Amino acid sequence: MSAARWRNAMKSGAQSSNVGRPNFSTQATTASSRDSYAVADSATVFSRVQRSVKPRHLLVASVALAFPFFSTPFFTFQVMSQSLILGLIALSLSFLAGYGGMVSLAQMTVAGIAGYGVAVFGTSSAAEISLGWPWWVAVPTAVSVAVICATLIGWLSVRTEGIYTIMITLAIGVAFYYLVLQNYSIFNGFQGLRELKPPTVFSVNWRQPTAFYFMSLFCAMAGYFLVRYIVRAPFGVALQGIRDNPRRMEALGFHVVAHRVAAYALAGLIAAVGGILLAWYNALMTPGSVGVSWLINMLVIAVLGGVKHPIGAFLGALIFVLLQTFAIDVIDRERFNLVIGGVFLAIVLFSPDGLLGLWAKLRSRFGPNQTITTTQRRMT
C-alpha cells in the first residue's frame, strides 16, 4: 500500500475502516446535507453488520449462549470459563504481537497486577492487608493501576525491537514475580492472598458456574469486538503500518512511540479485565500465578491459536485448557506432560500460523477457493 493511501486512510477518520471499498458514507458525504449524512451513516452501520455477520458467527454465538444449559458445571466453569479468561489475556498479547509486531511477555504480569489489585483494594483472607473497598471502587481502581503499569511497561519497552522486546518484558515479568514473592506488607509473599470472590450483584452470585461463565463470556466478547473494531479504526490501521514499516510511518508524520505505548495501554486494559476474572476464578493470587511458566504459557496460547486474528487466542486457550485438564487421562502415568508438549510441537510444526493457519490450509484445500481473511490482507 502506498504512502499516499496510508495518509488518506488516516485523514478520513472514522470512515477509514472502509478504505478501498465502495461504500455509502463517501456517497453521503458528497450529498453534503448534514441530516442525510447521519441517516446514511446508520444505514452504513446496518449494512456493515449485515455484511460481516455470517451464519457461522450466529452458530458460534448460539452455541456459546446455550452451552451452560446443556453441559455439566465442571465443563462450564473449569473448561469454558477458564478458556475464555485465558483467551482474553492471550488476546492482549496477540493484539500486540499480531497488529503491533511487539511480542510482550509481560501481559500476564499486567493481568497479575490487576488480580493483586482487587485482592489488595477489595477483600481477601489477609484482613490486615486488604483495604476492603466495595467492588465498584476496587475493580475500577485495580484496572486503572494495571493500565498505568502497562503503559509504563510499554514506555520502557517500545524503544526495543524483536527479541529485545521479549527480553525486556520477560525481565519486567520476572522482577514482578520476585517482588510479590518477597514483599509481605502488600502482596503477602509466598502465600499470596486468598478467598477472592466475585461480588454478589443484582442478587446473583457471580461465583456460580453459569453466572461466572456468562460474565467471562461477556468480557471475552467485549475484548474480542474491541480488538476487531480497533484494528479497523484509524489507530489500528496506523499501528499495522508501524508494524510493517516504522520508518516510513515516522516520515509520514506519525508519532511511532506514542502509538506503540497507546497499544500497550489498550492491551493492558484487556489483560487487566482478564486478570481480575482469573483471580476470581482461582479465588486466590499467589506469586505462582505470575511466575515465568505463566508468562510463557500466554505466549504458547497465543501462538497455538494464531496471532493473525483475535479469535486465535480463544481457540488456543481452549486447546490449552483441554490438554491441561485431560492429558493425564490419555497416559495414566507420570508422563502426561509429554502429550501436552507433543501436541504443541505438532501444531507449531505443521502450521506456523497456529490453529488459524491450519484452518486456512484446510479451507484452501477442501473448501471454496478462499483463505481466511486477516485484517492485514483486507487492507492491502
Place this chain on the structure above:
Amino acid sequence: MKLTTRVWTRTVLSAATAAALAGSVWAQGQPVKIGLLATLEGPFAAGGADGMRGAELAVKQRGGIVAGRKIEIIKASSDAKPDVAVNATRKLVEQDKVEIMVGPLSGGEGIAVKDYSKTQPQVTFINGASGAQATTLVNPSPNFFRFNTEGAQWMMGLGKAAMDKGYKRVMVIAEDYAFPYSQVQGFMAEYCKLGGKVPEKAWVPLGGKDYSSVIAKIPKDVDALLVVLGGADAVNFLTQYENAGGDKPMLGGSIMVSQDILNYKGKRRDSLVGTISAGPVADAFEGAEWKAFVADYQKNYPVSAGGFPSPSLFAYVYYQNMKAALDGLDAVKGDLSGGQAKYREALSKMVLKTPTGDVRLDANRQAIGTTFVTEVVKDAKGNLTTKVLRKVDNVEQTLGMKAEDFKIGSRDVPACPT
C-alpha cells in the same frame, strides 16, 4: 479381509466380555472411586512421586479391595501451586466423580483445597502430605480430614533436646514462608518455655543462593543455629557457612537432616555429626511395625524401579492418609450413603494404627500423633545416619497450649529475644 475383520471383532468382544465377567467376580458391589493428587511436576516432583507410591502401597496391602468393593484410584498431578491443585481436584471431583479425595502435597495447596472442599459437601477430603497449620486451625472445613501431623507438631521435643545439650541461646535461619514459620514455632514454643533465648531470626527467600549476609549477622554469643532450610538451600548454606569458617553446632528442621543432605560431601560433613532434629519419621526407628513397613516399601518399590532406599516422609504421610481412608471404609463396610455421614463419623472417631504409633483426630479433624527427636551419628562404615533420641507421643496441634492462647506461627510469633 472381511473374514479377518469379523474374527478380530469377535476376539475383541469376547475378551471384553471375559474381562467384564472377571471384574464382577472380583468385587461384589460398585468399585469405590478415590482421587489421588500429588505433585508430579515442579519443585516437589520427586517427593510427589514417592507420595503416590506410599498411597498405592496402602491400596496394595488390601489387595485392591476394601469391604468387598474394588478400589479404583484416579490420579491427578499439580506443581505445588494452589491454583493448579484446585483445578486438578475439581476435575477429579466434578468430572471423574470420585467419592473420596486424597491430597494434596504442599501447604499452600492444602489451604486452597480445604477452601474448595466446602463447596463439595458430598465428597470426603483427606489430606495428602500438606502441613500448613491454617488448614485445620482457621475456618476448618467439616469434610476435610488430616491424619498426618504438621510442621509445628513435627518439631515438638527439639526444644527440650537443645536445652539438654546446653544450648541457651539459638539463632534461627529459615525460609520465609508458612512451613518454616510453623517449624520454628514448634521449636520455640517448648524452648522459650524452658528458658531458652532466640535473639535473632533470619528469614531468607525460598531458593536463595547467597547466604553471606546472613552468616555475617550470626552473633558471637549464640550457642547453636536452628536451620530450617530444604534441599538445595540447605546444601548452599552449609557450604557457605563452612567456607566462612563457621563452627556453631546445628539444630535441623524436619526436612533438613534427610539422606540427601547427609550424603553431601565436604569438610563440614563431619561437623553435622551431633546435629539434632525432629520429624514424623526416623529412618532408624526400631519399632517392629515401622520395620515391616519399610521392608514392604522396599519390596514393592526397589531402588532399581525408581523407589528410594528408605521411604521418604512424603511416602509415609501419603501412606498414613490413604490407610486412614481405607480403614474408615472398612469400618463402615463400604457404606458411603447418607452424604457419607457414617463414614465421616467413623473417621473422626478412628484410632489409626500407623507404623509409628496410634493417631487420633482432634475436634478440627487434625491428627494428634508421634514425633521423633533424632541425632546424626557416624556408623561403623563412616556413613552418616540418624539415631532416635526420643519419641514424643500424642503431640497436639496447639502444642500443649490452650486453644484460645494459641497463635499461628509467623515471622514474629512466637518471640523470646532476651
